[in-house]
Amino acid sequence: MTERTPSARADGVAPLARIIEQHRDELLTEWLAAQGRVGRGAINSSELRRQGGEFLGLLGAAVASGADSVDDRAFTPVRSFLDDLSRARAQQGFSPSETATFVFALKGPLFDHLRRGATDAGALASQVWTATELFDALGLYTTEVHQRGREEVIQRQQRDMLELSTPVVTLWDGVLALPMIGTLDSARTQVVMETLLQRIVDTGADIAIIDITGVPTVDTLTAQHLLKTVTAARLMGAECIISGIRPQIAQTIVHLGVDLGNVTTKASLADAFRLALQRTGRTVARVAAPAAPGAPGLGGRA
Amino acid sequence: MNVPRREVMPVRGDGDVVLVRQAVRAWAVAQGLGLVDQTKIVTAASELARNTVEYGGGGTVCLEAVENGARKGLRLTFEDQGPGIPDLALALTDGYTTGKGMGLGLSGSKRLVNEFDIWSEVGKGTRVTVTRWK
Amino acid sequence: MERIPILRMGRLLLVTIQVDMHDRLAMTLQDDLTARISAEGARGVLLDISSLEIVDSFIGRMLSNIAAMARVLDAETVVVGMQPAVAITLVELGLALPGVRTALNVEKGMALLQALTRGDDDAPATGAAEVASAEGDGERPAA
Numbered sequence: 001m002t003e004r005t006p007s008a009r010a011d012g013v014a015p016l017a018r019i020i021e022q023h024r025d026e027l028l029t030e031w032l033a034a035q036g037r038v039g040r041g042a043i044n045s046s047e048l049r050r051q052g053g054e055f056l057g058l059l060g061a062a063v064a065s066g067a068d069s070v071d072d073r074a075f076t077p078v079r080s081f082l083d084d085l086s087r088a089r090a091q092q093g094f095s096p097s098e099t100a101t102f103v104f105a106l107k108g109p110l111f112d113h114l115r116r117g118a119t120d121a122g123a124l125a126s127q128v129w130t131a132t133e134l135f136d137a138l139g140l141y142t143t144e145v146h147q148r149g150r151e152e153v154i155q156r157q158q159r160d161m162l163e164l165s166t167p168v169v170t171l172w173d174g175v176l177a178l179p180m181i182g183t184l185d186s187a188r189t190q191v192v193m194e195t196l197l198q199r200i201v202d203t204g205a206d207i208a209i210i211d212i213t214g215v216p217t218v219d220t221l222t223a224q225h226l227l228k229t230v231t232a233a234r235l236m237g238a239e240c241i242i243s244g245i246r247p248q249i250a251q252t253i254v255h256l257g258v259d260l261g262n263v264t265t266k267a268s269l270a271d272a273f274r275l276a277l278q279r280t281g282r283t284v285a286r287v288a289a290p291a292a293p294g295a296p297g298l299g300g301r302a
Numbered sequence: 303m304n305v306p307r308r309e310v311m312p313v314r315g316d317g318d319v320v321l322v323r324q325a326v327r328a329w330a331v332a333q334g335l336g337l338v339d340q341t342k343i344v345t346a347a348s349e350l351a352r353n354t355v356e357y358g359g360g361g362t363v364c365l366e367a368v369e370n371g372a373r374k375g376l377r378l379t380f381e382d383q384g385p386g387i388p389d390l391a392l393a394l395t396d397g398y399t400t401g402k403g404m405g406l407g408l409s410g411s412k413r414l415v416n417e418f419d420i421w422s423e424v425g426k427g428t429r430v431t432v433t434r435w436k
Numbered sequence: 437m438e439r440i441p442i443l444r445m446g447r448l449l450l451v452t453i454q455v456d457m458h459d460r461l462a463m464t465l466q467d468d469l470t471a472r473i474s475a476e477g478a479r480g481v482l483l484d485i486s487s488l489e490i491v492d493s494f495i496g497r498m499l500s501n502i503a504a505m506a507r508v509l510d511a512e513t514v515v516v517g518m519q520p521a522v523a524i525t526l527v528e529l530g531l532a533l534p535g536v537r538t539a540l541n542v543e544k545g546m547a548l549l550q551a552l553t554r555g556d557d558d559a560p561a562t563g564a565a566e567v568a569s570a571e572g573d574g575e576r577p578a579a
Contacts, residue, residue, distance in 0.1 A: 148372040197520035235523040237539035316458045341521040348492040406493045410529040
């Protein structure tokens with residue numbers, strides 16, 4: 001890239017500003033024709049014209065101030081417009097390239113006008129270069145926003161999946177159970193804590209049983225995450241019992257020297273439930289002999 | 303990265319710490335952070351503001367609404383011209399304190415934010431920059 | 437100087453923290469509570485933090501201190517109503533508040549306090565609660 005003095009740079013976008021101001025309608029028409037083939041008709045032409053007109057207006061204002069870089073403050077309204085446009089197009093199912101064409105298609109008509117108004121080849125080359133740099137940056141910007149929009153959707157879906165995979169069950173009045181399936185990483189721990197604590201508030205639970213039968217391994221990190229969850233619940237007045245400790249897990253815990261603090265642990269969910277009932281002042285008693293299979297009704301009450 | 307909004311507040315005393323908490327809460331809400339994220343950044347701000355007052359001899363905090371493409375966040379820069387921190391690694395460990403605190407201000411704040419940056423020079427001062435993204 | 441009001445209910449003291457406390461106010465509360473527990477022979481303290489949206493290490497230390505000082509004066513403390521976002525943040529901060537009993541809400545907290553202070557000479561009165569400032573009306577003799 002050739003070195004340019006500030007005045008040469010300002011001159012670089014000034015022709016653009018002039019063209020946009022003086023030949024706006026012409027530009028708009030030529031530009032719409034250039035991108036008309038894109039979009040499979042999903043955007044009707046009057047809406048496209050409106051979007052194009054708005055973009056030209058914002059772009060014109062930005063370059064009129066002499067700014068030639070997309071990161072310049074003067075370009076904030078332009079970036080803002082492209083943010084919204086890109087996101088809308090992403091939601092409508094357009095590809096990033098299709099969205100970027102909105103910007104790139106303007107280059108052709110602009111260069112035509114630059115050529116018509118140029119005084120010499122050197123000046124024209126410089127102006128075309130400035131315009132190219134500007135439009136490439138704008139086009140890439142739409143692609144990035146487009147990409148980010150898709151990433152946001154993926155993240156949202158991931159989060160939804162995390163929440164769905166952490167159901168909190170009410171086993172009895174004041175006793176919740178949290179069957180954990182899969183690895184417990186820090187992102188999941190956050191979701192688990194939020195879900196569990198909210199359920200404690202909603203149900204007024206005193207005890208939460210965290211069952212880790214479905215957790216493949218328990219290393220120091222997993223133990224830390226479990227302890228965080230237990231501590232958070234305790235801060236809200238609920239005690240936790242950890243159940244589903246398989247023999248291999250018990251061995252790993254001892255070998256690694258994992259410290260589960262003073263959290264009560266039980267091998268099975270049933271044992272944990274029995275303990276929870278006990279702690280909340282209840283017991284399960286048989287009231288009647290179990291009915292023979294096929295007999296109407298069971299009659300027993302816990 | 304875009305910084306559409308910026309404000310500097312004094313952090314010189316007790317009362318300022320409360321004002322900083324309230325301002326950070328308002329900015330976090332404006333940037334669309336969820337409740338837990340809001341609570342984390344406000345709590346981190348409270349810790350760092352207190353450090354600025356108690357160990358830095360008072361200073362300033364710069365609040366910046368930041369944008370990285372479509373992603374929004376909140377960046378806070380606490381700065382003082384105090385005595386500085388001689389051993390940063392030590393200062394960043396849990397439980398280390400030269401005062402009456404619990405030694406969780408710096409290390410704890412680090413866990414509450416997405417980005418954490420600290421500069422300190424003995425005799426010159428300290429600057430801590432933290433960012434929480436949505 | 438503003439103070440956080442302390443209610444008396446029988447042998448229990450009730451404190452509801454509803455403001456964003458600055459450090460001095462927190463220290464004053466610590467002092468006031470300790471003085472009241474001692475002056476009135478209170479057996480239990482209920483700290484309602486359900487309106488607190490932020491608990492940082494300073495406030496956390498205040499809560500631990502209150503519980504410890506109360507225990508030295510033979511009184512039990514229960515902190516109630518911590519908000520989920522606050523609990524998650526505290527845990528991330530590294531504050532577990534050991535030695536501080538907690539309950540989900542005032543109702544459970546009261547039940548816990550009554551269970552903890554059962555078997556004392558006086559059963560906790562359930563009559564009208566009194567609001568008195570820490571300057572104290574000093575009429576009630578220490579137990």
